[in-house]
Amino acid sequence: MKKFKKLSSKLTPLNIENIDTDQIIPARFLKAVTREGFGDNLFRDWRYDNYNNLKNNFILNKIKFDSKILLAGRNFGCGSSREHAAWAIYDYGFRVVVSSFFADIFKNNALNNGLLVVQIKQNILDQIFDKLIEDPSIYFNVDLITQKFYSTDGIFEEKFEINNYNKTCLLNGFDNIDYLLSIKEKIVKYEEKK
Amino acid sequence: MGKTLFEKVWDDHVVDSINNGPSILYIDKHLIHEVTSPQAFNGLNNRNIKVFRPKKTVATADHNVPTLNQHLPIKEELSRNQVDTLTKNCKEHNINLYGLGHKYQGIVHVIGPELGITQPGMTIVCGDSHTSTHGAFGSIAFGIGTSEVEMVLSTQCLLQYKPKTMLIEIDGDLKDGVYSKDIILYIISKISASGGTGYFVEYSGSAIRSLSMESRMTICNMSIEMGARGGMIAPDNKTFEYLKNKEFSPKGDDFLKTVKKWGNLKTDNNAKYDKVIKFNANQIEPMITYGTNPGMGIKINENIPSSAINNSEESFNKSLEYMGIHSGEKLINKKIDYVFIGSCTNSRIEDLRVAANTIKGKKIHNNVTAWVIPGSKSVEKIALEEGLNKVFEEAGFEFRQPGCSACLAMNEDKIPSSKYCVSTSNRNFEGRQGPGSRTFLASPVTAAISAINGYVSDIRNHL
Numbered sequence: 001m002k003k004f005k006k007l008s009s010k011l012t013p014l015n016i017e018n019i020d021t022d023q024i025i026p027a028r029f030l031k032a033v034t035r036e037g038f039g040d041n042l043f044r045d046w047r048y049d050n051y052n053n054l055k056n057n058f059i060l061n062k063i064k065f066d067s068k069i070l071l072a073g074r075n076f077g078c079g080s081s082r083e084h085a086a087w088a089i090y091d092y093g094f095r096v097v098v099s100s101f102f103a104d105i106f107k108n109n110a111l112n113n114g115l116l117v118v119q120i121k122q123n124i125l126d127q128i129f130d131k132l133i134e135d136p137s138i139y140f141n142v143d144l145i146t147q148k149f150y151s152t153d154g155i156f157e158e159k160f161e162i163n164n165y166n167k168t169c170l171l172n173g174f175d176n177i178d179y180l181l182s183i184k185e186k187i188v189k190y191e192e193k194k
Numbered sequence: 195m196g197k198t199l200f201e202k203v204w205d206d207h208v209v210d211s212i213n214n215g216p217s218i219l220y221i222d223k224h225l226i227h228e229v230t231s232p233q234a235f236n237g238l239n240n241r242n243i244k245v246f247r248p249k250k251t252v253a254t255a256d257h258n259v260p261t262l263n264q265h266l267p268i269k270e271e272l273s274r275n276q277v278d279t280l281t282k283n284c285k286e287h288n289i290n291l292y293g294l295g296h297k298y299q300g301i302v303h304v305i306g307p308e309l310g311i312t313q314p315g316m317t318i319v320c321g322d323s324h325t326s327t328h329g330a331f332g333s334i335a336f337g338i339g340t341s342e343v344e345m346v347l348s349t350q351c352l353l354q355y356k357p358k359t360m361l362i363e364i365d366g367d368l369k370d371g372v373y374s375k376d377i378i379l380y381i382i383s384k385i386s387a388s389g390g391t392g393y394f395v396e397y398s399g400s401a402i403r404s405l406s407m408e409s410r411m412t413i414c415n416m417s418i419e420m421g422a423r424g425g426m427i428a429p430d431n432k433t434f435e436y437l438k439n440k441e442f443s444p445k446g447d448d449f450l451k452t453v454k455k456w457g458n459l460k461t462d463n464n465a466k467y468d469k470v471i472k473f474n475a476n477q478i479e480p481m482i483t484y485g486t487n488p489g490m491g492i493k494i495n496e497n498i499p500s501s502a503i504n505n506s507e508e509s510f511n512k513s514l515e516y517m518g519i520h521s522g523e524k525l526i527n528k529k530i531d532y533v534f535i536g537s538c539t540n541s542r543i544e545d546l547r548v549a550a551n552t553i554k555g556k557k558i559h560n561n562v563t564a565w566v567i568p569g570s571k572s573v574e575k576i577a578l579e580e581g582l583n584k585v586f587e588e589a590g591f592e593f594r595q596p597g598c599s600a601c602l603a604m605n606e607d608k609i610p611s612s613k614y615c616v617s618t619s620n621r622n623f624e625g626r627q628g629p630g631s632r633t634f635l636a637s638p639v640t641a642a643i644s645a646i647n648g649y650v651s652d653i654r655n656h657l
Contacts, residue, residue: 015508016508016509016512017505017506017508017509018387018388018486018487018505018509020487020621020623022602022621022623022624022625022626023623023624023625026625026629027257027602027603027604027626028603028604030229030257030258030604031229031258031272031273031275031276031604032272033232033233033236033275033276033279034232034233034236035233035236035340045624045625045629045630050611050629050630073506073509074388075387075388075391075421078387078388078391078421078487079323079418079621079623080322080323080602080621081230081321081322081323081337081338081339082229082230082339083230083233083321083339083340083341084340086339101388101391103388103391103421104357104391104392104421104423105323105337105338105339105423108338108339108342109339109340109341109342112339112341112342113341163214163215163216163355164214164215165212165214165215165216165353166215176341176345176353177237177241177341177344177345177348177349179353180218180345180348180349180351180353181243181348181349183209183210183218184246184349186209186210186218187209187218187220187349187350187351190209190220191220191350
């Protein structure tokens with residue numbers, strides 16, 4: 001897993017609630033047998049019309065893309081357990097998703113792939129969406145060590161929660177499977193006891 | 195203090211815990227399919243390790259398989275490659291595969307229970323969010339991502355944070371024309387598509403007890419649609435009776451001994467849940483969804499709400515615009531184009547029986563295309579023996595072969611853009627049944643009677 005410590009970036013606002021993993025990556029693009037390349041079809045049906053033409057009013061097509069932080073409405077990542085959703089977001093270039101509420105499986109999938117999820121209060125999220133309408137070029141910072149999400153202009157500063165175990169994994173690029181393999185003796189003992 | 199059913203099963207499977215971190219949870223049964231497993235096997239190959247406990251994993255091909263001519267090679271190259279990759283991986287790692295053509299092939303959440311792979315008190319996972327289905331047997335069952343599939347393949351364990359517990363109790367008698375699909379759509383409409391997030395649900399109460407095992411599966415199946423990781427129901431005599439003589443159930447004396455053990459799988463009287471929600475069964479009516487998440491459901495005769503419930507106004511309006519409907523309008527009598535009876539929610543033999551019974555001797559409306567997709571080869575076999583395929587075909591339905599089909603439209607079975615489909619599946623997301631498709635989720639009888647009339651119909655007018 002790739003390490004994550006800190007980054008600074010503009011935000012990509014997607015002020016829609018309940019963005020499900022079918023929107024993030026539709027099922028018909030899940031036919032690959034490797035993890036790469038899913039970014040091409042991120043938000044496919046919002047980015048393209050039925051004739052594969054770009055929809056110009058969709059945020060990812062509107063601005064020149066130079067953002068690593070996706071800002072999305074509440075209950076982000078609900079629906080299907082497809083990890084392809086996390087792969088697609090990461091592959092497209094995002095490293096952080098900020099929302100007021102995340103679906104459980106998506107959160108696990110994201111963290112297992114070095115994609116940080118930052119949960120902030122609903123009223124703050126709304127304020128940031130409003131602020132971005134005035135000034136979309138404002139920079140935000142995500143610092144995993146201090147667990148802070150803040151704007152460079154100092155207007156917004158939010159503390160976010162992350163479990164110590166996940167934090168250590170992200171900071172060091174540790175992998176859950178390596179950890180589980182390292183305790184195999186304990187697993188075998190459990191099996192014998194059963 | 196006593197323990198809830200969830201806590202009993204959870205505690206029994208904790209191998210170890212990380213201080214201030216997740217638990218290491220042992221997994222009894224792991225189900226895999228062609229779409230979410232290939233990258234996990236790649237991970238194992240990259241680490242040069244084999245599957246740790248191959249007998250605890252069972253595989254089938256369901257998500258992208260065609261539902262016609264399954265005896266022929268799969269035409270679509272990418273789908274064929276995914277199914278072939280599953281076959282190759284299972285062979286290399288010594289995993290039991292019920293692939294296309296096998297008598298046990300079918301939707302992963304249909305075959306687990308019908309083969310007795312699913313049993314009370316187990317931990318069961320699969321790279322599919324509807325794994326919650328298996329909770330109907332009193333097991334902890336939930337969907338996982340591909341990295342987690344890799345964890346289970348390599349160590350038979352997962353790192354998991356213990357979720358909070360929620361009790362949903364439904365007492366009272368169900369009205370005529372109300373099925374388990376209506377119960378779960380009603381619950382989700384009340385607590386929203388995210389109301390269960392962070393929780394593991396237990397369903398109880400006399401209305402739940404009165405349901406058959408297959409109906410209970412429909413309820414647990416859609417737990418994820420309110421955000422809950424899973425839902426479970428304490429096993430009882432119906433559970434034990436269902437599992438008797440199943441392929442992988444214990445046999446003879448063993449079965450009796452095991453049933454005795456299973457009998458302890460219930461919440462203690464003095465146990466506490468983090469949240470308790472109660473509903474009255476006689477408040478529930480046939481339900482249908484109007485929007486683009488499963489929480490957007492109404493009683494079939496109700497008006498579409500005039501403003502957002504559980505959604506922001508903006509998301510609510512976006513949803514109605516996508517669906518081509520207006521707030522305040524009714525769905526009843528709305529013209530439809532497609533009917534889909536299938537998916538891990540409603541493709542079992544009881545679903546097919548009630549649907550067939552509804553349409554027997556009638557013809558579907560000229561403007562409607564209707565598909566019935568049995569959940570598994572075993573369901574298909576019973577349906578053929580009972581002549582249900584003939585009932586459907588004589589009415590103008592297409593009776594096809596098992597798979598996930600138009601629930602997620604990964605194969606050729608897609609609802610065309612802007613067309614309306616009354617569907618017995620579990621998700622009404624934008625484009626879920628094909629780009630631009632518009633889904634109304636409902637029970638098998640509502641879907642069946644709507645196919646006959648050509649518009650959204652209330653089964654109670656036809657009883």
